[in-house]
Amino acid sequence: MKKLVTDTSWCKGCGICAAFCPREVLKIIEDKVFVEKEENCIRCGQCELRCPDYAIWLEEDKNE
Template sequence: MDNRKADKKLKIVEEWCKGCNICVAFCPTNVLELRNNKVAIADIDKCTKCGLCELRCPDYAIYLEGSEDEK
């Protein structure tokens, strides 16, 4: 499980982001910020790849690549 986590990458689809700030506010480790009203990564080292940003993004603009079942 942890190995799989290490393989995941946090990805942003900037064109789809509407700047609602939900992912920024509910990130437990403050990885994200808004830049010019779009989500941006402020500090990737703090990311625990929990996926809460992806879960609550209403616009599917942020996700963990490889987090879905690619079986």
């Protein structure tokens, strides 16, 4: 299963990912993206498509 990955050093805290996530998985804390409820993530990839700063994406979980 794909894993949600973030790079907060690229995040500018615009909030687009959190606002358009259909399952309210994400939150912005102190101007950075935070994966609050990963268990709710349906891997739709909307956050990755919409993030203007490439700070969040889905990738294959290497541990599986």
